[in-house]
Amino acid sequence: MKLKTWFTVAATAVTVFAVQAQEMSTDDIADRIKPIGQVHVAGATADTGAAAGGARSGADIYNSACVACHSAGVLGAPKLNAAADWQPRLDEKGFDGVWQNAINGINAMPPRGTCGDCSDDEIKAAIEYMIEGI
Template structure:
């Protein structure tokens, strides 16, 4: 029995000395255990963001995005420099053979994907009208 009591006393004394060493009191430990304190400690420090997701939700509530918005968000990476043969924005020579096939074909290729271009470029939430607006924006001035 003395061995158990001795162990218990040492444990209690060790815990009490730890409080003093850390400058903690029983009241401060209790304060840190309140529901509000716990909720504050486990509160998220940020939000997850998936590219295009938040912006798409905001934009869809205000109507369709303009061709310029779609181009600047999703198309510019390939259509500014002509990556893997992508027709460059405003370059008549790049667009002529495509436009000669008709706008319906150009739109179909943009929607379904063609050669290295994935379906709808990289805009998985664009409408057909928004893709058309982006094409119109890219061919403007050609």
């Protein structure tokens, strides 16, 4: 095929597709580009916690998102109910400062730790659970 003929065929095809796209409604376009499937991650259910009718408890948050680092003190994370770990932080920044660090992240801890779907109140409850009794 000659270059001129090839260019003409390609230009015609692009024109036809462009005209078809312009004739589509917004709903048609949305329907055309919608995902064809869904992904289910085992253990990550949308109907738990707040979605199921209320905030999760501090113990629930700790056991599902905080325990990995705060049980062993990974990278300096203050351990559960360890006054020696928590008291200097609380004395320096107060509870609200510690809470803001948990929300925004500090040092090796990312924002909200490993609980990206936790509300601010659930983060607060988890901290209260971890410092309970100190």
